[in-house]
Amino acid sequence: MTAQIIDGKALAADLRSSVKDVVAQIKAEHGVIPGLAVVLVGNDPASEVYVRSKGKQTVEAGMNSFEYRLSEDTSEEELLNLITRLNSDPEVHGILVQLPLPAHLDSKLVINAIDPHKDVDGFHTTNVGMVGTGQDAIVPCTPRGCMMMLAQIYPDLRGKTALVIGHSNIVGKPMGRLLLNADCTVIVAHKSSTNIPELARMADIVVVAAGVPGLVKAEWIKPGATVIDVGINRIPAPERGEGKTRLVGDVCFDEVSEVAGAITPVPGGVGPMTIACLLANTLSACCHLHSFPEPTLLGV
Numbered sequence: 264m265t266a267q268i269i270d271g272k273a274l275a276a277d278l279r280s281s282v283k284d285v286v287a288q289i290k291a292e293h294g295v296i297p298g299l300a301v302v303l304v305g306n307d308p309a310s311e312v313y314v315r316s317k318g319k320q321t322v323e324a325g326m327n328s329f330e331y332r333l334s335e336d337t338s339e340e341e342l343l344n345l346i347t348r349l350n351s352d353p354e355v356h357g358i359l360v361q362l363p364l365p366a367h368l369d370s371k372l373v374i375n376a377i378d379p380h381k382d383v384d385g386f387h388t389t390n391v392g393m394v395g396t397g398q399d400a401i402v403p404c405t406p407r408g409c410m411m412m413l414a415q416i417y418p419d420l421r422g423k424t425a426l427v428i429g430h431s432n433i434v435g436k437p438m439g440r441l442l443l444n445a446d447c448t449v450i451v452a453h454k455s456s457t458n459i460p461e462l463a464r465m466a467d468i469v470v471v472a473a474g475v476p477g478l479v480k481a482e483w484i485k486p487g488a489t490v491i492d493v494g495i496n497r498i499p500a501p502e503r504g505e506g507k508t509r510l511v512g513d514v515c516f517d518e519v520s521e522v523a524g525a526i527t528p529v530p531g532g533v534g535p536m537t538i539a540c541l542l543a544n545t546l547s548a549c550c551h552l553h554s555f556p557e558p559t560l561l562g563v
């Protein structure tokens with residue numbers, strides 16, 4: 264068997280185009296332009312790249328992008344003051360504080376200072392609790408993107424056995440909760456799990472967010488299963504020239520795609536969906552704050 268490739272790049276482009284249409288409609292009907300504020304503290308080069316691409320895509324969707332670049336030695340008080348200002352700014356519907364923050368800043372405290380209705384990352388304790396109890400709330404971008412990709416394969420997830428590998432607060436845990444809300448039978452495995460290959464062989468759906476290149480092998484996968492690779496690992500690629508690198512996921516793509524029914528590639532899979540979902544979350548936040556009807560995007 265050769266797996267169907269779930270094209271995250273194409274799906275993300277579809278999602279952005281739906282977001283753009285709804286943004287134009289809201290602008291025409293209500294004169295409101297959704298706005299996203301992105302806060303970057305320090306100058307981590309990888310974060311720079313993501314923040315630039317978020318800003319560019321926000322503007323392309325017809326939304327306002329407000330970028331705040333703060334120096335590495337910004338105090339907690341300064342950062343909290345900025346968040347307070349953004350919370351009460353009517354032009355700002357979404358606030359994202361790029362993680363990781365420098366070590367002297369308490370990220371839990373900073374995230375929980377964001378108005379939960381503007382927390383487009385879905386990291387605020389209120390949103391985490393609401394998603395965990397199956398209430399409507401802002402869903403973290405990466406898990407939301409994964410659910411949209413799964414919706415391409417399964418019209419109904421009920422009764423599917425799903426294994427999530429990794430239990431981070433930003434991917435593994437919320438992913439497990441969303442799958443459970445969709446009535447999957449959910450297993451969440453992690454560093455201390457001892458029998459992951461055996462668990463994987465039972466799974467119809469495997470979502471991998473472990474940050475370990477090549478972790479998932481073909482022998483782990485039940486024939487026909489769907490494999491969602493959240494890993495983004497930059498590894499040396501001497502074959503491309505000295506000092507060059509390339510991106511790989513957590514899945515041995517070539518061998519697993521011979522067994523799986525569907526699989527997401529890296530790059531071009533979950534990553535582009537994550538940024539597109541950030542735009543979708545900003546649009547949803549804007550609709551919620553203004554009591555406009557909530558758009559349904561890619562069925563999620």
Ligand SMILES: Nc1nc(=O)c2c([nH]1)NC[C@@H]1CN(c3ccc(C(=O)N[C@@H](CCC(=O)O)C(=O)O)cc3)C=[N+]21
Nearest residue numbers: 313359360361362363384404530531532534535537538
């Ligand atoms: N508050 C916060 N929210 C985030 O959502 C957040 C964050 N902090 N910190 C960093 C991570 C990382 N992240 C990515 C988004 C898109 C790609 C992406 O589009 N990747 C491309 C490849 C890009 C490349 O070539 O480097 C792909 O997989 O095809 C990757 C990583 C969001 N993050």
